[in-house]
Amino acid sequence: MIRHILQALGPWGPVLFGFGFLAPLIATLLKDGGITPPLGLTPIQFGLILGPALGLSAKLRGRWI
Amino acid sequence: MSIAEATTAPYSEMSDRELARAELTIARKYIGRFSWFMAVWGLGNLVCWLALWPLTLSGILPLWMAFPIATINVILCYLPSHEAQHTNFSTGGPALRWFNEFIGYVSTIPMVLPFKIARLTHMEHHSHTNDPELDPDYGVKADSWQQALLTAYKRRQPGQPNAYGETLNRLGDGPVVKRAGLEGAVQVLTFWAIISALAWSGHALEAAAIWWLPRYIGTFYISLYLSWAPHFPAPEQGRYRNTRHFTHPLGNILALGMEDHIIHHLHPAIPLDLNAAAYREMKPILDARGCRDERF
Numbered sequence: 001m002i003r004h005i006l007q008a009l010g011p012w013g014p015v016l017f018g019f020g021f022l023a024p025l026i027a028t029l030l031k032d033g034g035i036t037p038p039l040g041l042t043p044i045q046f047g048l049i050l051g052p053a054l055g056l057s058a059k060l061r062g063r064w065i
Numbered sequence: 066m067s068i069a070e071a072t073t074a075p076y077s078e079m080s081d082r083e084l085a086r087a088e089l090t091i092a093r094k095y096i097g098r099f100s101w102f103m104a105v106w107g108l109g110n111l112v113c114w115l116a117l118w119p120l121t122l123s124g125i126l127p128l129w130m131a132f133p134i135a136t137i138n139v140i141l142c143y144l145p146s147h148e149a150q151h152t153n154f155s156t157g158g159p160a161l162r163w164f165n166e167f168i169g170y171v172s173t174i175p176m177v178l179p180f181k182i183a184r185l186t187h188m189e190h191h192s193h194t195n196d197p198e199l200d201p202d203y204g205v206k207a208d209s210w211q212q213a214l215l216t217a218y219k220r221r222q223p224g225q226p227n228a229y230g231e232t233l234n235r236l237g238d239g240p241v242v243k244r245a246g247l248e249g250a251v252q253v254l255t256f257w258a259i260i261s262a263l264a265w266s267g268h269a270l271e272a273a274a275i276w277w278l279p280r281y282i283g284t285f286y287i288s289l290y291l292s293w294a295p296h297f298p299a300p301e302q303g304r305y306r307n308t309r310h311f312t313h314p315l316g317n318i319l320a321l322g323m324e325d326h327i328i329h330h331l332h333p334a335i336p337l338d339l340n341a342a343a344y345r346e347m348k349p350i351l352d353a354r355g356c357r358d359e360r361f
Contacts, residue, residue, distance in 0.1 A: 001130040006250055007306055011224070012186075013223065014223045016257075017257070020257065020261035020265075021257075021260055021261050021264050021265070021269070021272070021277070023264075024264035024265050024269045025269040025270070025272075025273055026333075028267075028269040028270055029269075029270075031141075032270070033238070046163075058222075058223050059223050062222055062223055062224045062225075063219075063223070064222065064223070
């Protein structure tokens, strides 16, 4: 059961990581750095766009950088 | 007087059996001792890492100071578990088996390495050292330490094959393997759940500086010194040639004691802190065996 769940989620790991960890991390870095996100977005809104987008990019390209 | 000194015939003239006997006589002097050093190392390192959380969350310790400490904690956390993988904390008998397993499970919390998976795959590494198909650590093979770091980075990219997962699949579907896989999945998922919860509750920087980044950096260091350096360039198999003794320009401590890793492969029951002494005593025998003694 757990193995099936992991096999299904595994390929989406970078996106989940982008949502679960990168998004709030980006928001915190913006807030602490006094940086205003573009387009009138709040830091967490910006993080929720950029974090999963970076994850999706990593998933599709097979590398983070 | 050591065995080496007591032996009159030069080791180079000894038969295979005589060399094996002399080697085992030395090894037996070091096998079976309970290593307080490794036990204190394992638990002390964990306590230090755990203490970083309340110290930073309460503002007593700045994050810029906690980050390098946590990274060192991750770098140091593997080797006590490694002793436990070889049940070296309970060589005196089953009474200390619980302690051995305890150290094995808890010491690697900072690097999130599931103990049972580590043990199974590490035994495969010992059984098939430098075998391109069967050694789970063979993927670290590289022509230089810089290349080894690059290889370690590439192996951690999305979609790359997981050597430990592949090893578990190859080992079959028995209860031990199943249990290891289940425990590993629970531990890794728990890690991601915890750092996500920390991040979403306003502690993203603490989660990044104490766990996520140190884990990433620490595993690079461990991969370089514990997997790549002792087996470089990994061309040969066989008891006396698959692992080397090497001299590191910055010393054996920064190399995590891996200069004498050949002793570990020959006699895994010798605790890490006794490997150097065993190597010094065994060196003439290992030279006669044609073992490698090289520079980093």
